[in-house]
Amino acid sequence: MIFGGAMAIFEGIAAIGRDNVFLATHNYVFRFSLTGWGWIHLILGIVILLAGCALFTGAAWARVVGIVLAGLGALANFVWLPFYPLWSIVLIAINVFILWALCASPQEEKVA
Template identity: 80%
Template sequence: MASTSNHPKAAPGVATDSHHPFRTGWTAFAAVLMIFGGAMAIFQGISAIAKDDVFVTTRNYVFQFNLTGWGWIHLILGIVIVLAGCALFTGALWARVAGVVLAGLGALANFAWLPHYPLWSIVLIAIDVFIIWALCAAPGGRERA
């Protein structure tokens, strides 16, 4: 007698119901951190665009870019990071990959932002590192308790 499964087939890149990535703690943790970190990057970008005199400007810095330009970079990157964080809740594999790439780009952008607002940059770099770690900690939905 052939056994039939009542479980529907998963779409490519989406895990099956028993190992759904959203149900794993690290993916949910990464999604929440991405939404929070992206929102903070959005606020960082808005404040840089609106009030250039709030931030410290340094001379002879390697990344010579005005604060308004950095503000637009952080604003756009923050929006994309929030959207990718929301996509992580679907459990799609592409969302995990995009999350790692975007968190890496966010960390690089905040590293370049260090002279303008060091404490904020260090906090956001740490959040990006936690996102990358959480998304890479348990690939394939196999987590250890």
């Protein structure tokens, strides 16, 4: 989660700075400005990064918050697809992996 949050932070900073790597999509349903999307990704990335750090405590609430935030991160990157498709697909895959890792029940070893 820490890596995914850091990548979302970089994505947000690049969008706020109006970098030239983003595509201009004219007829897109979600018509926020590039700066607006940048702030969304920056804030979401910071919260995901902090939740990833909280997972090291082993708290159950951190796992639930992580599941919710990873889902929101995947959704935000799905909506971000027209602006930077490759980055979005990579971050969607990372967030889906995070969801899988947090939802999978830990397997206890059986002592024979």
